Amino acid sequence: MSACLRATQLELLEAILAAPGVVSSAGLEVYRRNVGASLASALAAAYPVVRRLVGESFFEEAAARYARANPSASGDLHDYGESLAAFLEVYEPARGLACLPDVARLEWACHQSHHAADAGPFDAAALRDVAADALGEVRFTLHPATHLMRSFHPIAAIWEANQPHRDGTPERLEGPDHVVVRRADGRVRVERVDPAEWTLLAAFAAGASFEAASAALAPGDAERVLAASLARLVRDAVICGFTLPAGNA
Amino acid sequence: MGLSLGSADPLDERHLARLECLARRFEPALVSEHLSWSSVGARHANDLLPLPYTEEALDHVVERIERVQERLGRRILVENVSSYLEFAHSTLPEWEFVSEAARRSGCGLVLDVNNVWVNSVNHGFDARRYIAAIDPQAVGEIHLAGFERAGDLLIDTHGARVSAEVWALYRAALERIGARPTLIEWDTELPALDVLLDEARIARSHLASLERASAEMA
Numbered sequence: 001m002s003a004c005l006r007a008t009q010l011e012l013l014e015a016i017l018a019a020p021g022v023v024s025s026a027g028l029e030v031y032r033r034n035v036g037a038s039l040a041s042a043l044a045a046a047y048p049v050v051r052r053l054v055g056e057s058f059f060e061e062a063a064a065r066y067a068r069a070n071p072s073a074s075g076d077l078h079d080y081g082e083s084l085a086a087f088l089e090v091y092e093p094a095r096g097l098a099c100l101p102d103v104a105r106l107e108w109a110c111h112q113s114h115h116a117a118d119a120g121p122f123d124a125a126a127l128r129d130v131a132a133d134a135l136g137e138v139r140f141t142l143h144p145a146t147h148l149m150r151s152f153h154p155i156a157a158i159w160e161a162n163q164p165h166r167d168g169t170p171e172r173l174e175g176p177d178h179v180v181v182r183r184a185d186g187r188v189r190v191e192r193v194d195p196a197e198w199t200l201l202a203a204f205a206a207g208a209s210f211e212a213a214s215a216a217l218a219p220g221d222a223e224r225v226l227a228a229s230l231a232r233l234v235r236d237a238v239i240c241g242f243t244l245p246a247g248n249a
Numbered sequence: 250m251g252l253s254l255g256s257a258d259p260l261d262e263r264h265l266a267r268l269e270c271l272a273r274r275f276e277p278a279l280v281s282e283h284l285s286w287s288s289v290g291a292r293h294a295n296d297l298l299p300l301p302y303t304e305e306a307l308d309h310v311v312e313r314i315e316r317v318q319e320r321l322g323r324r325i326l327v328e329n330v331s332s333y334l335e336f337a338h339s340t341l342p343e344w345e346f347v348s349e350a351a352r353r354s355g356c357g358l359v360l361d362v363n364n365v366w367v368n369s370v371n372h373g374f375d376a377r378r379y380i381a382a383i384d385p386q387a388v389g390e391i392h393l394a395g396f397e398r399a400g401d402l403l404i405d406t407h408g409a410r411v412s413a414e415v416w417a418l419y420r421a422a423l424e425r426i427g428a429r430p431t432l433i434e435w436d437t438e439l440p441a442l443d444v445l446l447d448e449a450r451i452a453r454s455h456l457a458s459l460e461r462a463s464a465e466m467a
Binding site for chain 1: 250251252253256257261264286287288289290291292293294295296298300301303305306309332333334336338371399400401402404
């Protein structure tokens, strides 16, 4: 089926995605420019902080090189650019900025959070109905817009300092950050959290039961985090629901 | 957008499922996609690339439109695209390809008058002949936009005022097809609001004078 059509399309797409300098025509150049411009603007939209950190011309060059090596694999341009962090890790001109790949990962998490599906409200009544001896088996579900990030660099401070209304000076210059990215009222928020709380959420994200997730914390931490955080995490819709293994429902 | 309707790859079932979900949730009056392709071999140009106008491509795209219509449980509209190159092995004029795709699949058309004009200059055909070949019953919506000139080519940029030639062609299209919902596409280099309002006013005045003319005839 469509053997000739397929060959025609493969040939044209190959010509459009070819490196600059390869034999071309005025018409082909229009498509090359369109494709280059779409990918460049998708990257610029997803990575505003990286762009601000490295400057516009540095970003443009890096984005063009990334785009040549990584053609789009989706009809939805919002899916484009996920592996920019991995690219920056080995991009020689960016060597001097060790935090850059993790800042890019944080921005990708923000981008995904922004475009994530909605979820219904947490069913508190259903949780109250769970028998006391089955509570340990509850598996909390993170909201689709919730993402967890941790880094040896102060990525939350760097991200915050490079928002449009800020002058770019981070409040902290070093130290690790444990970050929760969440969406509230349609706006993405980046919040630095207590490492124990982050560990608890990471366990939930991995599908651990409440009991197993609590056991992952240090003994004193478990009670402190559970008492201080759980209600807030539900209220802020970081957690949006829960499941029980069959037989406990 | 993004379904890559004319691609030789299998239809993207994930994309189609999302489209179906969207259509179910919002129940739009019309659902449309471009009569073009944008990906092959799982690589995407995220741009609207022209099909070769051959019987083979026509059979293929008709089957795809039918599949999408079956899946969505509704008639869709397909839109003619601007193009900057032609295939040497095309055997049909673009207008025949577009009309036949609609006739055989039973789908409707979004007639982009600016794209007709742009292609008529880029590929050297008579834009009015294109309009004359389109079945008025098939057209559910009309699109207009501005273009830019780059050397010998006109480029559909959605970033300028609708040109005098395109307004004249729009008028000719309305006279043949009848009044249709008209969308002016302007999504790059946005101008001041009053420029946009003025463009909308011109479109409305064409639609109103057409209605007056047909009232007088009746």
